[in-house]
Amino acid sequence: MHDDTWDAALHRLQRQAQAHVLISVVGAEGSTPREPGAKMVVTADACHDTLGGGRFEYQAIARAREMLAAAARGECVATPCLEAFPLGGRSGQCCGGHVSVLFERFAGASMHVALFGAGHVARALVPLLAPLPWHVHWFDSRPDAFDAVEPSPRVDCRPLDAEAPAEDIDALPAGSHALVMTHDHDQDRRLVEALLGRPDIASLGLIGSRSKWASFRRRLREAGIDDSALARVRCPIGIPGADGKRPYEIALAVAAELLTFANAAPHATHRGVTPPQWRDVTGRRATY
Structure with a gap:
């Protein structure tokens, strides 16, 4: 008590x-x-x-x-x-x-968002998500990544072991929506591979171009990931037709896409x- x-x-x-x-x-x-x-x-x-x-x-x-x-x-x-x-x-x-x-x-939290990477797009995205009744689990492997981040009760900033992210990923709540957008492509690929090992992750988005995903998909397939698992990955991320390249434009498109997932939750x-x-x-x- x-x-x-x-x-x-x-x-x-x-x-x-x-x-x-x-x-x-x-x-x-x-x-x-x-x-x-x-x-x-x-x-x-x-x-x-x-x-x-x-x-x-x-x-x-x-x-x-x-x-x-x-x-x-x-x-x-x-x-x-x-x-x-x-x-x-x-x-x-x-x-x-x-x-x-x-x-x-x-x-x-009516929705959990696992955000990997604290670059320009992520820093534009988190303030858009913070007022919503969602919980953001925000990871970055760089020791100073969150030094200038304003604290928020619904945003949990966490260090990431980029070489062995499985422990952090295993701790995510079932039904989380994952977004991978780190500063390092190899790190992105390792995270996507680890996240695909969690079939209860509700959605998995990877920032980048179709050519980036084609390269990742080939290497993940070589690592033994089957096509049905690879089909769970969205790349590029964001609502269709929102093709802006500025970080804030990408963040708006991603936030809007996440809202469509939230509205699809069962009642x-x-x-x-x-x-x-x-x-x-x-x-x-x-x-x-």
Whole structure:
């Protein structure tokens, strides 16, 4: 349990694009640990504020973490959702009241972007991405690459071992969108080869011309990469028809392309609390 109040934690976690669940007591009957309006915030490894403690709170925390884990696996998780906690029957608490709880899952980062290289295009691209609810994992092998970069809560600047990038790539979240644009073509090729070893990378873009990709494709094929894997690579990157050569023009085209991928993300089959859920928890018919 952390010392943050739920509202302070909510503000911080949303700025950092970290996944979390806001749990709210929306109804109480009989003797209950807290009144309606009590809230707490739960992440995968921390809790902020309290619903009153006891087995009921532990069950609510466990339910919130189930939602976070399912979303991290790429499953569609309906949110918000209502659940009933009869304290005697479900939670084994002697006070014997009844609590209705609303769970609201916040994805934190709705998309993860792995950006390799901190050259002119990347430096133009990151400020375009930073205000979005995305998390940018930004890598560069040069020790001074990020010296002049302004810190941002949703941009994580990391050193890259250019000779052995597998550890950094293995740590990327499933479903990340990778962009390779380092200062060195050999490094680009090694990164593309390593990223193709992650079939759960959602997309893989390589900066450069069609002739650059033709050269890379030949060498990657010689290294044993099959054509179905190579077909996952986009080169050039950016939306079709945006042919500008200035770094900012390329960055705009790439940002627009990433937005098309974000809009294609799967959604839950329904949104919010369903009428049957409402009836099950409250015993009342929902009015919409």
